[in-house]
Amino acid sequence: MGGRAVRFPSGLQIVAGPDLARNLSGMPKPALLVTCAVGFEDLVRGDLREQHDLRSTQVGPGDIALEGFSPVATFGPMIDRVAVALDPALGTVAALAAVDWSAVLDVAGGVRFRVHLPGEDQPRQQLIEAIEAGLGWRNEPADWMVNVDVARHRAELGPWSWAARFGSLRRLPATTPGPVAAGLIRLAKARTGDHLLDPCAGVGTVPVIDGLTRDGSTTAVDVDANSVAIAADNVAALNLSGRVKVLQGDATALDLPAASVDRVVTDLPFGKRVGSNEINRTLYPAVLREIDRVLISDGRCVLLTDDKRVFADSAARARGLKIVAERVIRYNGVTPTAYVLTRSRRTRRG
Ligand SMILES: C[S@@+](CC[C@H](N)C(=O)[O-])C[C@H]1O[C@@H](n2cnc3c(N)ncnc32)[C@H](O)[C@@H]1O
Known part of the structure:
Protein backbone atom coordinates (compact mmCIF):
# COMPACT_ATOMS: atom_id res chain seq x y z
CA MET A 1 0.00 0.00 0.00
CA PHE A 166 12.76 20.90 7.78
CA GLY A 167 15.80 19.30 9.39
CA SER A 168 17.64 19.65 12.69
CA LEU A 169 19.93 22.62 13.03
CA ARG A 170 22.86 22.84 15.40
CA ARG A 171 22.02 25.52 17.94
CA LEU A 172 23.46 27.89 20.55
CA PRO A 173 21.61 29.39 23.55
CA ALA A 174 20.71 32.57 21.62
CA THR A 175 19.58 30.72 18.49
CA THR A 176 16.28 31.93 17.04
CA PRO A 177 13.65 29.16 16.95
CA GLY A 178 13.01 28.05 13.35
CA PRO A 179 9.32 28.98 13.31
CA VAL A 180 10.14 32.48 14.62
CA ALA A 181 12.85 32.97 11.98
CA ALA A 182 10.33 31.83 9.36
CA GLY A 183 7.82 34.45 10.55
CA LEU A 184 10.44 37.21 10.29
CA ILE A 185 11.29 36.08 6.75
CA ARG A 186 7.59 36.08 5.89
CA LEU A 187 7.31 39.72 7.04
CA ALA A 188 10.21 40.68 4.77
CA LYS A 189 8.25 39.67 1.64
CA ALA A 190 11.38 38.51 -0.18
CA ARG A 191 10.77 37.77 -3.87
CA THR A 192 12.21 35.10 -6.12
CA GLY A 193 15.79 36.04 -6.98
CA ASP A 194 16.14 38.57 -4.16
CA HIS A 195 19.39 38.76 -2.20
CA LEU A 196 18.64 38.52 1.52
CA LEU A 197 21.13 39.44 4.23
CA ASP A 198 21.19 38.44 7.89
CA PRO A 199 23.96 40.61 9.42
CA CYS A 200 23.75 39.00 12.91
CA ALA A 201 23.05 35.48 11.69
CA GLY A 202 24.35 33.39 14.59
CA VAL A 203 24.09 29.72 13.58
CA GLY A 204 22.31 30.77 10.38
CA THR A 205 18.68 29.96 11.21
CA VAL A 206 17.23 32.78 9.09
CA PRO A 207 19.47 32.15 6.04
CA VAL A 208 18.92 28.38 6.22
CA ILE A 209 15.13 28.68 6.32
CA ASP A 210 15.20 31.29 3.58
CA GLY A 211 17.39 28.94 1.52
CA LEU A 212 15.00 26.02 2.10
CA THR A 213 11.88 27.93 1.15
CA ARG A 214 12.78 30.48 -1.53
CA ASP A 215 14.68 30.65 -4.80
CA GLY A 216 17.27 33.35 -4.29
CA SER A 217 20.52 34.03 -2.52
CA THR A 218 21.24 34.70 1.13
CA THR A 219 24.26 35.98 3.00
CA ALA A 220 24.79 35.13 6.67
CA VAL A 221 27.22 37.33 8.62
CA ASP A 222 28.19 37.03 12.27
CA VAL A 223 31.06 38.45 14.28
CA ASP A 224 31.50 35.33 16.42
CA ALA A 225 33.79 32.63 14.96
CA ASN A 226 32.03 29.75 16.72
CA SER A 227 28.60 30.85 15.45
CA VAL A 228 29.98 31.20 11.93
CA ALA A 229 31.46 27.68 12.06
CA ILE A 230 28.13 26.23 13.21
CA ALA A 231 26.26 28.24 10.56
CA ALA A 232 28.58 26.80 7.90
CA ASP A 233 27.85 23.28 9.23
CA ASN A 234 24.10 23.90 9.17
CA VAL A 235 24.25 25.21 5.61
CA ALA A 236 26.31 22.22 4.46
CA ALA A 237 24.13 19.69 6.31
CA LEU A 238 21.04 20.93 4.48
CA ASN A 239 22.81 21.10 1.09
CA LEU A 240 22.40 24.85 0.85
CA SER A 241 25.99 25.81 0.07
CA GLY A 242 24.97 26.97 -3.42
CA ARG A 243 22.40 29.40 -2.03
CA VAL A 244 23.64 30.57 1.34
CA LYS A 245 27.00 32.27 1.82
CA VAL A 246 28.38 32.36 5.37
CA LEU A 247 30.88 35.10 6.30
CA GLN A 248 32.56 36.13 9.50
CA GLY A 249 32.20 39.88 9.78
CA ASP A 250 30.90 42.90 11.59
CA ALA A 251 27.31 44.04 11.00
CA THR A 252 28.50 47.64 11.43
CA ALA A 253 31.15 47.36 8.67
CA LEU A 254 29.96 44.80 6.14
CA ASP A 255 32.15 43.58 3.34
CA LEU A 256 29.32 44.12 0.84
CA PRO A 257 28.89 46.76 -1.89
CA ALA A 258 26.40 49.62 -1.49
CA ALA A 259 22.85 48.88 -2.67
CA SER A 260 23.52 45.15 -3.07
CA VAL A 261 20.87 43.70 -0.78
CA ASP A 262 17.09 43.47 -1.38
CA ARG A 263 15.99 42.30 2.06
CA VAL A 264 17.55 42.33 5.54
CA VAL A 265 16.21 40.00 8.21
CA THR A 266 17.91 39.62 11.56
CA ASP A 267 17.39 38.74 15.20
CA LEU A 268 19.55 41.44 16.83
CA PRO A 269 21.43 40.91 20.11
CA PHE A 270 18.79 41.75 22.73
CA GLY A 271 21.42 42.87 25.25
CA LYS A 272 20.53 40.02 27.64
CA ARG A 273 22.05 36.72 26.52
CA VAL A 274 24.15 38.44 23.87
CA GLY A 275 25.70 41.90 24.40
CA SER A 276 24.23 44.54 26.74
CA ASN A 277 21.90 47.53 26.61
CA GLU A 278 24.96 49.76 26.77
CA ILE A 279 26.53 48.06 23.74
CA ASN A 280 23.20 48.27 21.88
CA ARG A 281 23.22 52.08 22.20
CA THR A 282 26.13 52.21 19.80
CA LEU A 283 25.53 48.88 18.00
CA TYR A 284 21.95 49.55 16.83
CA PRO A 285 22.60 52.97 15.21
CA ALA A 286 25.74 51.58 13.55
CA VAL A 287 23.90 48.49 12.21
CA LEU A 288 21.10 50.71 10.87
CA ARG A 289 23.65 52.97 9.14
CA GLU A 290 25.22 49.95 7.49
CA ILE A 291 21.85 48.52 6.45
CA ASP A 292 21.04 51.92 4.95
CA ARG A 293 24.24 51.66 2.87
CA VAL A 294 23.78 48.10 1.55
CA LEU A 295 19.99 48.09 1.02
CA ILE A 296 18.47 48.85 -2.40
CA SER A 297 16.09 51.80 -2.72
CA ASP A 298 12.89 49.76 -2.43
CA GLY A 299 14.37 47.35 0.09
CA ARG A 300 12.71 46.14 3.25
CA CYS A 301 14.12 44.97 6.58
CA VAL A 302 12.73 43.04 9.48
CA LEU A 303 14.67 43.42 12.70
CA LEU A 304 13.76 41.60 15.91
CA THR A 305 14.74 42.90 19.34
CA ASP A 306 13.62 43.00 22.93
CA ASP A 307 15.66 46.18 23.57
CA LYS A 308 12.75 48.21 22.23
CA ARG A 309 13.52 51.66 23.57
CA VAL A 310 17.09 51.64 22.30
CA PHE A 311 15.93 50.32 18.93
CA ALA A 312 13.10 52.87 18.57
CA ASP A 313 15.50 55.73 19.47
CA SER A 314 18.08 54.45 16.99
CA ALA A 315 15.50 54.02 14.23
CA ALA A 316 14.09 57.52 14.84
CA ARG A 317 17.58 58.91 14.24
CA ALA A 318 18.38 56.70 11.22
CA ARG A 319 18.60 58.88 8.13
CA GLY A 320 17.47 56.57 5.36
CA LEU A 321 15.15 54.12 7.12
CA LYS A 322 11.81 54.33 8.88
CA ILE A 323 9.70 51.90 10.89
CA VAL A 324 6.52 51.06 8.93
CA ALA A 325 5.15 48.22 11.09
CA GLU A 326 5.72 46.61 14.49
CA ARG A 327 4.61 43.22 15.73
CA VAL A 328 5.09 41.83 19.23
CA ILE A 329 6.01 38.13 19.21
CA ARG A 330 6.00 35.75 22.19
CA TYR A 331 7.99 32.51 22.41
CA ASN A 332 10.15 30.77 25.03
CA GLY A 333 9.34 33.40 27.68
CA VAL A 334 10.46 36.44 25.67
CA THR A 335 8.26 39.08 24.00
CA PRO A 336 10.44 40.93 21.50
CA THR A 337 9.11 43.17 18.71
CA ALA A 338 9.66 42.56 15.02
CA TYR A 339 10.20 45.98 13.42
CA VAL A 340 9.61 46.33 9.69
CA LEU A 341 11.57 49.17 8.07
CA THR A 342 11.62 50.61 4.59
CA ARG A 343 13.39 53.64 3.18
CA SER A 344 12.32 57.03 4.40
CA ARG A 345 13.45 58.65 1.13
CA ARG A 346 14.03 57.40 -2.39
CA THR A 347 17.63 56.74 -3.21
CA ARG A 348 19.37 55.70 -6.38
CA ARG A 349 18.53 52.08 -7.19
CA GLY A 350 21.54 49.77 -7.11
C1 LIG B 1 20.12 36.86 18.85
S1 LIG B 1 21.62 36.26 18.19
C2 LIG B 1 21.16 35.78 16.57
C3 LIG B 1 20.65 34.40 16.55
C4 LIG B 1 20.56 33.86 15.16
N1 LIG B 1 19.39 34.35 14.44
C5 LIG B 1 20.55 32.35 15.24
O1 LIG B 1 19.52 31.73 14.96
O2 LIG B 1 21.56 31.79 15.68
C6 LIG B 1 22.54 37.72 17.85
C7 LIG B 1 23.83 37.48 17.12
O3 LIG B 1 24.43 38.72 16.84
C8 LIG B 1 25.83 38.52 16.79
N2 LIG B 1 26.49 39.83 16.85
C9 LIG B 1 26.66 40.65 17.91
N3 LIG B 1 27.31 41.77 17.52
C10 LIG B 1 27.57 41.65 16.20
C11 LIG B 1 28.21 42.46 15.22
N4 LIG B 1 28.74 43.65 15.53
N5 LIG B 1 28.27 42.00 13.95
C12 LIG B 1 27.75 40.81 13.61
N6 LIG B 1 27.15 39.98 14.50
C13 LIG B 1 27.04 40.41 15.76
C14 LIG B 1 26.09 37.58 17.94
O4 LIG B 1 27.33 36.90 17.77
C15 LIG B 1 24.87 36.66 17.86
O5 LIG B 1 25.16 35.50 17.13
Whole structure:
Protein backbone atom coordinates (compact mmCIF):
# COMPACT_ATOMS: atom_id res chain seq x y z
CA MET A 1 0.00 0.00 0.00
CA GLY A 2 1.54 3.26 -1.07
CA GLY A 3 1.54 6.02 1.50
CA ARG A 4 1.54 9.63 0.48
CA ALA A 5 5.18 10.60 0.62
CA VAL A 6 6.15 14.22 0.96
CA ARG A 7 9.77 15.09 0.30
CA PHE A 8 11.32 18.22 1.74
CA PRO A 9 14.38 20.07 0.54
CA SER A 10 16.35 18.55 3.40
CA GLY A 11 15.73 15.13 1.85
CA LEU A 12 13.48 14.02 4.70
CA GLN A 13 10.38 12.11 3.77
CA ILE A 14 7.12 11.78 5.62
CA VAL A 15 4.40 9.32 4.72
CA ALA A 16 1.00 10.76 5.44
CA GLY A 17 -0.99 7.53 5.33
CA PRO A 18 -2.26 5.30 2.52
CA ASP A 19 -5.00 6.66 0.33
CA LEU A 20 -5.51 9.77 2.37
CA ALA A 21 -8.75 10.94 0.76
CA ARG A 22 -10.53 7.58 1.09
CA ASN A 23 -9.48 7.22 4.70
CA LEU A 24 -10.90 10.59 5.50
CA SER A 25 -14.25 10.39 3.75
CA GLY A 26 -17.05 9.12 5.97
CA MET A 27 -14.83 8.99 9.08
CA PRO A 28 -14.77 11.54 11.86
CA LYS A 29 -11.90 13.69 10.68
CA PRO A 30 -9.10 14.32 13.11
CA ALA A 31 -9.22 17.98 14.05
CA LEU A 32 -5.66 19.12 13.53
CA LEU A 33 -4.10 21.74 15.75
CA VAL A 34 -1.04 23.63 14.64
CA THR A 35 1.09 25.84 16.86
CA CYS A 36 3.19 28.89 16.05
CA ALA A 37 4.89 31.74 17.94
CA VAL A 38 2.31 34.03 19.53
CA GLY A 39 1.90 37.00 17.21
CA PHE A 40 2.19 35.08 13.93
CA GLU A 41 -1.25 33.39 14.00
CA ASP A 42 -2.75 35.67 11.33
CA LEU A 43 0.17 35.02 8.96
CA VAL A 44 -0.08 31.25 9.43
CA ARG A 45 -3.85 31.29 8.91
CA GLY A 46 -3.54 33.55 5.87
CA ASP A 47 -1.02 31.21 4.26
CA LEU A 48 -3.14 28.12 4.97
CA ARG A 49 -6.14 29.84 3.37
CA GLU A 50 -4.42 31.42 0.40
CA GLN A 51 -1.95 28.68 -0.49
CA HIS A 52 -3.91 25.58 0.48
CA ASP A 53 -7.56 26.69 0.69
CA LEU A 54 -7.64 25.55 4.33
CA ARG A 55 -9.97 27.27 6.77
CA SER A 56 -8.86 27.60 10.38
CA THR A 57 -9.77 29.11 13.74
CA GLN A 58 -7.46 30.57 16.35
CA VAL A 59 -8.27 28.64 19.52
CA GLY A 60 -5.65 30.14 21.84
CA PRO A 61 -2.40 32.13 21.80
CA GLY A 62 -0.27 30.41 19.15
CA ASP A 63 -2.88 27.64 18.73
CA ILE A 64 -4.78 27.20 15.48
CA ALA A 65 -7.40 24.53 14.71
CA LEU A 66 -7.90 23.45 11.12
CA GLU A 67 -11.39 22.92 9.80
CA GLY A 68 -10.16 20.55 7.13
CA PHE A 69 -7.33 18.08 7.01
CA SER A 70 -4.47 18.22 4.59
CA PRO A 71 -1.12 16.57 3.94
CA VAL A 72 1.97 17.55 5.85
CA ALA A 73 3.26 19.59 2.88
CA THR A 74 0.77 22.32 3.76
CA PHE A 75 2.52 23.04 7.05
CA GLY A 76 5.05 25.74 6.30
CA PRO A 77 8.02 26.71 8.47
CA MET A 78 6.10 29.17 10.68
CA ILE A 79 4.25 26.14 12.06
CA ASP A 80 6.08 24.64 15.01
CA ARG A 81 4.10 21.51 15.91
CA VAL A 82 1.11 19.62 14.60
CA ALA A 83 -1.25 17.77 16.94
CA VAL A 84 -4.52 15.89 16.81
CA ALA A 85 -7.25 17.30 19.08
CA LEU A 86 -8.63 14.68 21.48
CA ASP A 87 -12.31 14.87 22.36
CA PRO A 88 -12.32 16.04 26.03
CA ALA A 89 -15.78 14.47 26.53
CA LEU A 90 -14.24 11.00 26.12
CA GLY A 91 -11.60 9.40 28.34
CA THR A 92 -8.08 9.67 26.92
CA VAL A 93 -8.00 6.07 25.64
CA ALA A 94 -11.46 6.35 24.04
CA ALA A 95 -10.51 9.73 22.53
CA LEU A 96 -7.35 8.19 21.04
CA ALA A 97 -9.35 5.21 19.75
CA ALA A 98 -11.78 7.57 17.98
CA VAL A 99 -9.05 8.96 15.70
CA ASP A 100 -8.17 7.43 12.33
CA TRP A 101 -4.41 7.43 12.88
CA SER A 102 -3.63 6.02 9.46
CA ALA A 103 -4.78 9.36 8.07
CA VAL A 104 -2.01 11.22 9.86
CA LEU A 105 0.76 8.69 10.47
CA ASP A 106 2.46 5.77 8.80
CA VAL A 107 1.06 3.17 11.19
CA ALA A 108 2.39 0.12 9.32
CA GLY A 109 5.22 -0.57 11.78
CA GLY A 110 3.05 0.13 14.85
CA VAL A 111 2.62 3.38 16.75
CA ARG A 112 5.23 4.42 19.34
CA PHE A 113 4.00 6.83 22.01
CA ARG A 114 4.75 8.64 25.22
CA VAL A 115 2.42 10.16 27.80
CA HIS A 116 2.85 13.72 29.09
CA LEU A 117 1.31 13.92 32.57
CA PRO A 118 3.84 15.71 34.78
CA GLY A 119 4.11 14.81 38.45
CA GLU A 120 1.59 11.96 38.28
CA ASP A 121 3.56 8.71 38.20
CA GLN A 122 0.84 6.20 39.02
CA PRO A 123 -1.95 7.60 36.82
CA ARG A 124 0.58 7.97 34.00
CA GLN A 125 1.64 4.33 34.30
CA GLN A 126 -2.01 3.23 34.33
CA LEU A 127 -2.74 5.30 31.23
CA ILE A 128 0.31 3.89 29.44
CA GLU A 129 -0.89 0.36 30.15
CA ALA A 130 -4.45 1.19 29.05
CA ILE A 131 -3.19 2.66 25.75
CA GLU A 132 -0.95 -0.37 25.14
CA ALA A 133 -3.83 -2.77 25.87
CA GLY A 134 -6.56 -0.77 24.13
CA LEU A 135 -4.77 0.42 21.00
CA GLY A 136 -1.83 -1.96 20.70
CA TRP A 137 0.64 0.97 20.70
CA ARG A 138 4.19 0.73 22.15
CA ASN A 139 5.39 3.06 24.92
CA GLU A 140 8.73 4.42 23.65
CA PRO A 141 9.39 7.73 25.43
CA ALA A 142 12.76 8.22 23.71
CA ASP A 143 11.56 7.64 20.15
CA TRP A 144 7.88 8.54 20.05
CA MET A 145 5.59 9.20 17.11
CA VAL A 146 2.71 10.42 19.29
CA ASN A 147 3.01 12.43 22.51
CA VAL A 148 -0.26 12.11 24.44
CA ASP A 149 -0.63 15.45 26.26
CA VAL A 150 -3.41 14.61 28.71
CA ALA A 151 -4.03 18.05 30.25
CA ARG A 152 -4.18 19.80 26.87
CA HIS A 153 -6.34 17.14 25.20
CA ARG A 154 -4.03 16.72 22.28
CA ALA A 155 -1.73 14.15 20.75
CA GLU A 156 1.35 15.74 19.23
CA LEU A 157 2.73 14.19 16.06
CA GLY A 158 6.50 13.89 16.38
CA PRO A 159 7.06 13.11 12.70
CA TRP A 160 5.34 16.41 11.88
CA SER A 161 7.37 18.54 14.25
CA TRP A 162 9.48 21.33 12.76
CA ALA A 163 12.78 19.41 12.81
CA ALA A 164 11.19 16.39 11.13
CA ARG A 165 9.83 18.57 8.35
CA PHE A 166 12.76 20.90 7.78
CA GLY A 167 15.80 19.30 9.39
CA SER A 168 17.64 19.65 12.69
CA LEU A 169 19.93 22.62 13.03
CA ARG A 170 22.86 22.84 15.40
CA ARG A 171 22.02 25.52 17.94
CA LEU A 172 23.46 27.89 20.55
CA PRO A 173 21.61 29.39 23.55
CA ALA A 174 20.71 32.57 21.62
CA THR A 175 19.58 30.72 18.49
CA THR A 176 16.28 31.93 17.04
CA PRO A 177 13.65 29.16 16.95
CA GLY A 178 13.01 28.05 13.35
CA PRO A 179 9.32 28.98 13.31
CA VAL A 180 10.14 32.48 14.62
CA ALA A 181 12.85 32.97 11.98
CA ALA A 182 10.33 31.83 9.36
CA GLY A 183 7.82 34.45 10.55
CA LEU A 184 10.44 37.21 10.29
CA ILE A 185 11.29 36.08 6.75
CA ARG A 186 7.59 36.08 5.89
CA LEU A 187 7.31 39.72 7.04
CA ALA A 188 10.21 40.68 4.77
CA LYS A 189 8.25 39.67 1.64
CA ALA A 190 11.38 38.51 -0.18
CA ARG A 191 10.77 37.77 -3.87
CA THR A 192 12.21 35.10 -6.12
CA GLY A 193 15.79 36.04 -6.98
CA ASP A 194 16.14 38.57 -4.16
CA HIS A 195 19.39 38.76 -2.20
CA LEU A 196 18.64 38.52 1.52
CA LEU A 197 21.13 39.44 4.23
CA ASP A 198 21.19 38.44 7.89
CA PRO A 199 23.96 40.61 9.42
CA CYS A 200 23.75 39.00 12.91
CA ALA A 201 23.05 35.48 11.69
CA GLY A 202 24.35 33.39 14.59
CA VAL A 203 24.09 29.72 13.58
CA GLY A 204 22.31 30.77 10.38
CA THR A 205 18.68 29.96 11.21
CA VAL A 206 17.23 32.78 9.09
CA PRO A 207 19.47 32.15 6.04
CA VAL A 208 18.92 28.38 6.22
CA ILE A 209 15.13 28.68 6.32
CA ASP A 210 15.20 31.29 3.58
CA GLY A 211 17.39 28.94 1.52
CA LEU A 212 15.00 26.02 2.10
CA THR A 213 11.88 27.93 1.15
CA ARG A 214 12.78 30.48 -1.53
CA ASP A 215 14.68 30.65 -4.80
CA GLY A 216 17.27 33.35 -4.29
CA SER A 217 20.52 34.03 -2.52
CA THR A 218 21.24 34.70 1.13
CA THR A 219 24.26 35.98 3.00
CA ALA A 220 24.79 35.13 6.67
CA VAL A 221 27.22 37.33 8.62
CA ASP A 222 28.19 37.03 12.27
CA VAL A 223 31.06 38.45 14.28
CA ASP A 224 31.50 35.33 16.42
CA ALA A 225 33.79 32.63 14.96
CA ASN A 226 32.03 29.75 16.72
CA SER A 227 28.60 30.85 15.45
CA VAL A 228 29.98 31.20 11.93
CA ALA A 229 31.46 27.68 12.06
CA ILE A 230 28.13 26.23 13.21
CA ALA A 231 26.26 28.24 10.56
CA ALA A 232 28.58 26.80 7.90
CA ASP A 233 27.85 23.28 9.23
CA ASN A 234 24.10 23.90 9.17
CA VAL A 235 24.25 25.21 5.61
CA ALA A 236 26.31 22.22 4.46
CA ALA A 237 24.13 19.69 6.31
CA LEU A 238 21.04 20.93 4.48
CA ASN A 239 22.81 21.10 1.09
CA LEU A 240 22.40 24.85 0.85
CA SER A 241 25.99 25.81 0.07
CA GLY A 242 24.97 26.97 -3.42
CA ARG A 243 22.40 29.40 -2.03
CA VAL A 244 23.64 30.57 1.34
CA LYS A 245 27.00 32.27 1.82
CA VAL A 246 28.38 32.36 5.37
CA LEU A 247 30.88 35.10 6.30
CA GLN A 248 32.56 36.13 9.50
CA GLY A 249 32.20 39.88 9.78
CA ASP A 250 30.90 42.90 11.59
CA ALA A 251 27.31 44.04 11.00
CA THR A 252 28.50 47.64 11.43
CA ALA A 253 31.15 47.36 8.67
CA LEU A 254 29.96 44.80 6.14
CA ASP A 255 32.15 43.58 3.34
CA LEU A 256 29.32 44.12 0.84
CA PRO A 257 28.89 46.76 -1.89
CA ALA A 258 26.40 49.62 -1.49
CA ALA A 259 22.85 48.88 -2.67
CA SER A 260 23.52 45.15 -3.07
CA VAL A 261 20.87 43.70 -0.78
CA ASP A 262 17.09 43.47 -1.38
CA ARG A 263 15.99 42.30 2.06
CA VAL A 264 17.55 42.33 5.54
CA VAL A 265 16.21 40.00 8.21
CA THR A 266 17.91 39.62 11.56
CA ASP A 267 17.39 38.74 15.20
CA LEU A 268 19.55 41.44 16.83
CA PRO A 269 21.43 40.91 20.11
CA PHE A 270 18.79 41.75 22.73
CA GLY A 271 21.42 42.87 25.25
CA LYS A 272 20.53 40.02 27.64
CA ARG A 273 22.05 36.72 26.52
CA VAL A 274 24.15 38.44 23.87
CA GLY A 275 25.70 41.90 24.40
CA SER A 276 24.23 44.54 26.74
CA ASN A 277 21.90 47.53 26.61
CA GLU A 278 24.96 49.76 26.77
CA ILE A 279 26.53 48.06 23.74
CA ASN A 280 23.20 48.27 21.88
CA ARG A 281 23.22 52.08 22.20
CA THR A 282 26.13 52.21 19.80
CA LEU A 283 25.53 48.88 18.00
CA TYR A 284 21.95 49.55 16.83
CA PRO A 285 22.60 52.97 15.21
CA ALA A 286 25.74 51.58 13.55
CA VAL A 287 23.90 48.49 12.21
CA LEU A 288 21.10 50.71 10.87
CA ARG A 289 23.65 52.97 9.14
CA GLU A 290 25.22 49.95 7.49
CA ILE A 291 21.85 48.52 6.45
CA ASP A 292 21.04 51.92 4.95
CA ARG A 293 24.24 51.66 2.87
CA VAL A 294 23.78 48.10 1.55
CA LEU A 295 19.99 48.09 1.02
CA ILE A 296 18.47 48.85 -2.40
CA SER A 297 16.09 51.80 -2.72
CA ASP A 298 12.89 49.76 -2.43
CA GLY A 299 14.37 47.35 0.09
CA ARG A 300 12.71 46.14 3.25
CA CYS A 301 14.12 44.97 6.58
CA VAL A 302 12.73 43.04 9.48
CA LEU A 303 14.67 43.42 12.70
CA LEU A 304 13.76 41.60 15.91
CA THR A 305 14.74 42.90 19.34
CA ASP A 306 13.62 43.00 22.93
CA ASP A 307 15.66 46.18 23.57
CA LYS A 308 12.75 48.21 22.23
CA ARG A 309 13.52 51.66 23.57
CA VAL A 310 17.09 51.64 22.30
CA PHE A 311 15.93 50.32 18.93
CA ALA A 312 13.10 52.87 18.57
CA ASP A 313 15.50 55.73 19.47
CA SER A 314 18.08 54.45 16.99
CA ALA A 315 15.50 54.02 14.23
CA ALA A 316 14.09 57.52 14.84
CA ARG A 317 17.58 58.91 14.24
CA ALA A 318 18.38 56.70 11.22
CA ARG A 319 18.60 58.88 8.13
CA GLY A 320 17.47 56.57 5.36
CA LEU A 321 15.15 54.12 7.12
CA LYS A 322 11.81 54.33 8.88
CA ILE A 323 9.70 51.90 10.89
CA VAL A 324 6.52 51.06 8.93
CA ALA A 325 5.15 48.22 11.09
CA GLU A 326 5.72 46.61 14.49
CA ARG A 327 4.61 43.22 15.73
CA VAL A 328 5.09 41.83 19.23
CA ILE A 329 6.01 38.13 19.21
CA ARG A 330 6.00 35.75 22.19
CA TYR A 331 7.99 32.51 22.41
CA ASN A 332 10.15 30.77 25.03
CA GLY A 333 9.34 33.40 27.68
CA VAL A 334 10.46 36.44 25.67
CA THR A 335 8.26 39.08 24.00
CA PRO A 336 10.44 40.93 21.50
CA THR A 337 9.11 43.17 18.71
CA ALA A 338 9.66 42.56 15.02
CA TYR A 339 10.20 45.98 13.42
CA VAL A 340 9.61 46.33 9.69
CA LEU A 341 11.57 49.17 8.07
CA THR A 342 11.62 50.61 4.59
CA ARG A 343 13.39 53.64 3.18
CA SER A 344 12.32 57.03 4.40
CA ARG A 345 13.45 58.65 1.13
CA ARG A 346 14.03 57.40 -2.39
CA THR A 347 17.63 56.74 -3.21
CA ARG A 348 19.37 55.70 -6.38
CA ARG A 349 18.53 52.08 -7.19
CA GLY A 350 21.54 49.77 -7.11
C1 LIG B 1 20.12 36.86 18.85
S1 LIG B 1 21.62 36.26 18.19
C2 LIG B 1 21.16 35.78 16.57
C3 LIG B 1 20.65 34.40 16.55
C4 LIG B 1 20.56 33.86 15.16
N1 LIG B 1 19.39 34.35 14.44
C5 LIG B 1 20.55 32.35 15.24
O1 LIG B 1 19.52 31.73 14.96
O2 LIG B 1 21.56 31.79 15.68
C6 LIG B 1 22.54 37.72 17.85
C7 LIG B 1 23.83 37.48 17.12
O3 LIG B 1 24.43 38.72 16.84
C8 LIG B 1 25.83 38.52 16.79
N2 LIG B 1 26.49 39.83 16.85
C9 LIG B 1 26.66 40.65 17.91
N3 LIG B 1 27.31 41.77 17.52
C10 LIG B 1 27.57 41.65 16.20
C11 LIG B 1 28.21 42.46 15.22
N4 LIG B 1 28.74 43.65 15.53
N5 LIG B 1 28.27 42.00 13.95
C12 LIG B 1 27.75 40.81 13.61
N6 LIG B 1 27.15 39.98 14.50
C13 LIG B 1 27.04 40.41 15.76
C14 LIG B 1 26.09 37.58 17.94
O4 LIG B 1 27.33 36.90 17.77
C15 LIG B 1 24.87 36.66 17.86
O5 LIG B 1 25.16 35.50 17.13
